[in-house]
Amino acid sequence: MKTISFNQIREAIASMCQKANFELSQDVRDALAGGARAETKPLAKNTLLRILQNADVAAAKRVPMCQDTGLVVVFADVGQDVHVQGGLLGDAVNEGVRKGYREGFLRASVSPDPIVRGNTGDNTPAVLHVRLVLGDGLRLSLLAKGGGCENMSAFRMLTPADGVDAVTDFVVETAVLAGPNACPPIIVGVGIGGSFELSAVLAKRALLRRIGDVSPLPHVAELEQRIAQRINASGIGPQGYGGQTTALSVQIEAAPCHIASLPVSVNIECHAHRHQEALL
Amino acid sequence: MSRQLQLPLTDAQVTSLRAGDELELSGVVLTGRDQACARIFTLLQNRQPLPVELKDRLIYFVGPSPARPGEAIGSAGPTTSGRMNRFLPAMFDAGLRGVIGKGYLSQQAKDALVQHRGIYLGAIGGTGALLAQCITEVRIVAFEELLSEAVRLMQLERFPVVVLHDCHGGDLYADATTKGSDR
Numbered sequence: 039m040k041t042i043s044f045n046q047i048r049e050a051i052a053s054m055c056q057k058a059n060f061e062l063s064q065d066v067r068d069a070l071a072g073g074a075r076a077e078t079k080p081l082a083k084n085t086l087l088r089i090l091q092n093a094d095v096a097a098a099k100r101v102p103m104c105q106d107t108g109l110v111v112v113f114a115d116v117g118q119d120v121h122v123q124g125g126l127l128g129d130a131v132n133e134g135v136r137k138g139y140r141e142g143f144l145r146a147s148v149s150p151d152p153i154v155r156g157n158t159g160d161n162t163p164a165v166l167h168v169r170l171v172l173g174d175g176l177r178l179s180l181l182a183k184g185g186g187c188e189n190m191s192a193f194r195m196l197t198p199a200d201g202v203d204a205v206t207d208f209v210v211e212t213a214v215l216a217g218p219n220a221c222p223p224i225i226v227g228v229g230i231g232g233s234f235e236l237s238a239v240l241a242k243r244a245l246l247r248r249i250g251d252v253s254p255l256p257h258v259a260e261l262e263q264r265i266a267q268r269i270n271a272s273g274i275g276p277q278g279y280g281g282q283t284t285a286l287s288v289q290i291e292a293a294p295c296h297i298a299s300l301p302v303s304v305n306i307e308c309h310a311h312r313h314q315e316a317l318l
Numbered sequence: 319m320s321r322q323l324q325l326p327l328t329d330a331q332v333t334s335l336r337a338g339d340e341l342e343l344s345g346v347v348l349t350g351r352d353q354a355c356a357r358i359f360t361l362l363q364n365r366q367p368l369p370v371e372l373k374d375r376l377i378y379f380v381g382p383s384p385a386r387p388g389e390a391i392g393s394a395g396p397t398t399s400g401r402m403n404r405f406l407p408a409m410f411d412a413g414l415r416g417v418i419g420k421g422y423l424s425q426q427a428k429d430a431l432v433q434h435r436g437i438y439l440g441a442i443g444g445t446g447a448l449l450a451q452c453i454t455e456v457r458i459v460a461f462e463e464l465l466s467e468a469v470r471l472m473q474l475e476r477f478p479v480v481v482l483h484d485c486h487g488g489d490l491y492a493d494a495t496t497k498g499s500d501r
Contacts, residue, residue: 081338081340081480085442088442088445088448088478089442089444089445091445091448092442092444092445092446092447092448092449095447095448095451096393096447099447100386101383101386101389101392101393101446101447101450102383102392102393102446102447103393103444103445103446103447104393104395104443104444104445104446104447105380105381105382105383105392105393105394105395105397105446105466106381106395106397106446107383107393143383143384143385143386143392144383144384145381145382145383145384145392145393145466146465146466147381147466155353157464157465157466157467159465184444185397185398186397186398186420186421186443189398217421217422217491217495218420218421218422218440218443218491219398219400219420219421219422221420221443221444272495273494273495274494274495275494277420277440277442277443278420278421278490278491278494279338279440279480279490279491279494280490280493280494280495281494308443308444309444310444
């Protein structure tokens with residue numbers, strides 16, 4: 039049994055919130071730079087270079103790379119031999135978000151009520167997905183998820199007879215409909231299988247993977263590549279200004295599902311992909 | 319090479335702009351987004367006075383992050399314009415000259431833009447740290463309780479934008495996917 043304190047979790051979350059918003063990860067930078075080298079149109083190339091320049095300014099000045107500093111989504115893989123001391127895991131996460139956002143001058147972007155709207159003022163509550171795993175570690179994976187790209191996400195319940203072609207068409211259609219609204223170049227998280235709600239969680243979880251890490255399943259990896267090629271053939275390009283860099287990556291998580299069902303969720307992520315991980 | 323323009327834009331300047339043109343704007347713009355535009359829309363519908371003048375102004379759809387001490391503003395890039403589609407015709411009727419944002423506009427909003435010789439300018443989404451360097455002064459002028467969504471006056475200094483929709487119906491987004499933009 040290992041004891042992890044409320045304060046440790048709070049501090050880890052606070053630090054990840056800031057790091058995610060100030061520092062664009064190397065995998066995204068590499069993908070953007072690759073896109074900039076490949077683009078022949080000046081507007082497309084310059085747009086990608088400006089995005090990279092923005093990342094430099096954000097890191098140097100500790101200013102968020104995007105003013106939409108996101109809704110915080112945390113995936114907590116909790117070892118069964120872990121004891122959280124001093125309070126609830128969920129409260130520790132929210133305390134961390136509150137601290138990280140206040141002290142980091144990050145924007146409060148959460149409405150307390152979806153109908154009445156308004157603003158909670160401290161970017162809480164976060165969305166928390168907890169999974170019990172073996173061992174005595176606590177792995178926290180955090181996304182600060184922007185609203186523009188989240189709004190372009192979609193779910194469709196296909197049937198087994200629709201098959202992989204319908205899955206491909208739906209993911210491509212979603213990315214193309216998202217167009218400039220989702221701030222391309224985008225990262226496309228896809229959840230195939232599971233149930234209605236699990237497919238959506240898988241789509242989000244797929245975004246935690248590093249760009250360039252393809253699915254370990256060969257047929258899924260092949261599908262990721264095929265969908266990415268089709269999205270990039272759309273011509274949408276960086277910011278929708280035209281070009282070949284529309285999706286930096288397509289990342290699919292697949293799961294077993296009912297013999298009658300083929301659920302597909304597409305979670306769109308913008309180029310300002312803010313993700314962090316910590317192991318306590 | 320970007321064309322330098324001083325705000326407010328004249329009729330002749332707006333008419334001369336074409337989708338795909340790269341500009342650098344200097345001068346004052348208004349800011350607002352979902353909740354502020356909804357309130358402005360309601361005031362216009364009820365023929366009540368506005369807390370700010372829209373005439374000949376550009377509105378920048380932005381909800382900036384808080385400024386660190388000594389800075390004018392935090393991160394301040396564009397938000398998705400389409401969420402304000404339904405408010406735009408009334409705002410153009412009230413004299414608004416144009417919009418800075420990102421993403422698609424509805425046909426109705428585009429029609430209103432063309433009818434009023436307006437302009438839709440795009441800033442690069444997700445580059446709020448870089449864009450903030452072109453914002454020298456910020457003052458909240460209405461709806462302060464909306465926090466990042468409050469209406470602000472922002473002084474821009476060589477703020478980079480691209481013409482997305484011009485007043486002749488030109489559309490950079492449509493060009494990108496239909497004929498393949500050459501820019």
